[in-house]
Amino acid sequence: MEKWIILLCIAVVSSMLAPMVQVDASGNFQDIGDSHRAAKEITYLTNKNIINGVSSTHFVPDREVTRGEAAAMIGRSLGLNGTKRNTSFKDVSAGNMASGYIMELVAKDVINGYGDGTFRPDVKLKRGEMAVLINRAYNLGGTNSSSAAKVLMDKGIAQGMSDGSFGTNITIIRSDFAVFLARTINADFRVQTGDTSIFKTTQYVNVGSSTLNMRSKPQIVNSPSNVISKLNHGQVVSVASYTGNWAYIKVNNLTGYVDKSYLSSSKPSAVLPAPPPAAGSDITVIIDPGHGDHDPGANGFGFQEKNVNLNIATHMKSYFDQTSIQTKMTRTGDAFLSLTERAQFAKKYNGDIFVSMHMNSFNHSANGQESYYYSTSATNPYVNQSKALSTYMLSRMQEAWPLVNRGVKKGNLAVLRENTVPATLVEMGFIDSEIDLKYFKSDTERKKMGRALFLATLDYYYHYEGRTDLAQYYSQVGASPSKRLH
Numbered sequence: 004m005e006k007w008i009i010l011l012c013i014a015v016v017s018s019m020l021a022p023m024v025q026v027d028a029s030g031n032f033q034d035i036g037d038s039h040r041a042a043k044e045i046t047y048l049t050n051k052n053i054i055n056g057v058s059s060t061h062f063v064p065d066r067e068v069t070r071g072e073a074a075a076m077i078g079r080s081l082g083l084n085g086t087k088r089n090t091s092f093k094d095v096s097a098g099n100m101a102s103g104y105i106m107e108l109v110a111k112d113v114i115n116g117y118g119d120g121t122f123r124p125d126v127k128l129k130r131g132e133m134a135v136l137i138n139r140a141y142n143l144g145g146t147n148s149s150s151a152a153k154v155l156m157d158k159g160i161a162q163g164m165s166d167g168s169f170g171t172n173i174t175i176i177r178s179d180f181a182v183f184l185a186r187t188i189n190a191d192f193r194v195q196t197g198d199t200s201i202f203k204t205t206q207y208v209n210v211g212s213s214t215l216n217m218r219s220k221p222q223i224v225n226s227p228s229n230v231i232s233k234l235n236h237g238q239v240v241s242v243a244s245y246t247g248n249w250a251y252i253k254v255n256n257l258t259g260y261v262d263k264s265y266l267s268s269s270k271p272s273a274v275l276p277a278p279p280p281a282a283g284s285d286i287t288v289i290i291d292p293g294h295g296d297h298d299p300g301a302n303g304f305g306f307q308e309k310n311v312n313l314n315i316a317t318h319m320k321s322y323f324d325q326t327s328i329q330t331k332m333t334r335t336g337d338a339f340l341s342l343t344e345r346a347q348f349a350k351k352y353n354g355d356i357f358v359s360m361h362m363n364s365f366n367h368s369a370n371g372q373e374s375y376y377y378s379t380s381a382t383n384p385y386v387n388q389s390k391a392l393s394t395y396m397l398s399r400m401q402e403a404w405p406l407v408n409r410g411v412k413k414g415n416l417a418v419l420r421e422n423t424v425p426a427t428l429v430e431m432g433f434i435d436s437e438i439d440l441k442y443f444k445s446d447t448e449r450k451k452m453g454r455a456l457f458l459a460t461l462d463y464y465y466h467y468e469g470r471t472d473l474a475q476y477y478s479q480v481g482a483s484p485s486k487r488l489h
């Protein structure tokens with residue numbers, strides 16, 4: 004009860020403050036310096052009140068844009084009436100910040116909801132969807148994601164990508180959205196198409212003793228089939244633009260894409276001595292297939308959750324078995340353990356992190372994936388670690404099975420709360436969902452999920468714990484580190 008009162012107070016205070024804070028330039032955003040690649044566009048849109056910071060001091064340029072936020076920004080750019088109102092969508096209340104803009108854009112046929120009566124305002128927007136939205140909002144002519152993307156490229160709104168490499172299915176981040184929107188409404192921001200001077204930002208390759216793959220497309224397809232060059236530490240490249248996590252670059256006379264996390268704006272120091280060979284054996288991952296024995300968990304389509312969990316856990320373990328990272332499973336057969344026994348398992352067996360695996364169910368009427376962490380440090384102190392672990396888990400699960408993303412969530416679950424190490428609980432899909440069924444029913448797909456949970460564990464150690472010595476284990480399975488997410 005008290006908690007709600009405090010939250011309400013914060014909400015009231017911040018909404019009272021918001022109109023009084025004069026954000027008149029991106030220079031006021033501590034995370035957008037003058038040299039930020041989108042600084043001019045963000046300043047332009049901020050001054051027009053089309054786009055806001057996440058707070059008065061931070062723009063958070065790398066945050067993904069949701070459908071609701073996109074509707075609000077496009078609606079403001081068109082000067083539509085954003086007064087909040089009742090909507091025709093069951094998941095957009097009148098109180099939703101974008102409710103007015105959503106209804107205005109629906110009336111103009113710029114944006115639609117889904118067949119089930121939802122709008123899904125919190126779903127992240129993909130670049131292809133953005134292209135269609137901008138085309139419809141500004142009558143540019145494109146009607147589907149590829150024709151809309153082509154229009155944007157032809158007009159110099161989105162430059163530098165050949166038709167197949169627009170990144171249609173990559174989610175769009177706030178800074179990219181700002182750039183595209185500014186170029187749409189003000190031609191002065193557009194780039195001259197076919198102009199090689201678009202490669203104007205100097206960056207340096209920063210890969211230490213490794214090499215950086217330069218690819219023909221901003222995606223890892225059948226690695227290494229689209230690798231066109233390997234760049235060395237310290238090499239100078241010229242960047243034109245970014246697609247998600249990819250930078251479109253030119254080096255010598257070659258153009259292509261590299262993972263932008265391996266570029267730095269200042270010259271990196273000379274190659275560091277090679278890191279020591281992967282130790283790895285100092286890590287023990289506790290794998291917890293949920294349920295067992297007389298507790299089958301959820302069921303659907305003849306599948307029992309306990310069996311699906313165990314099968315995927317076994318696949319996950321088989322990937323670790325190719326590395327020096329140790330694993331310990333809470334159960335390897337159809338056995339029952341109490342939640343407390345599971346939570347204490349890591350302590351008992353000197354585990355370092357804990358991954359509990361589950362399948363969800365809800366009357367055949369929900370689907371998708373989510374991950375959970377416990378957010379109160381009083382019992383399990385590893386809140387930040389658990390959150391990061393859960394974030395990497397969900398991201399890789401989405402890669403493996405592209406189901407609905409239900410988010411990384413706080414959960415007061417015994418196996419997390421009573422744990423003594425960073426802990427996550429993943430709901431890999433809904434066992435009673437016909438949509439999710441096509442994935443979990445297939446052993447190939449279950450193996451893919453086991454691989455995803457393995458990679459997410461590596462991502463956590465690689466990015467959060469700085470264990471770059473584990474990099475070799477990605478290449479062993481034809482993968483590379485995820486983008487940094489926490």
Ligand SMILES: [Zn+2]
Binds near residue numbers: 293300308360361362
């Ligand atoms: Zn379960």
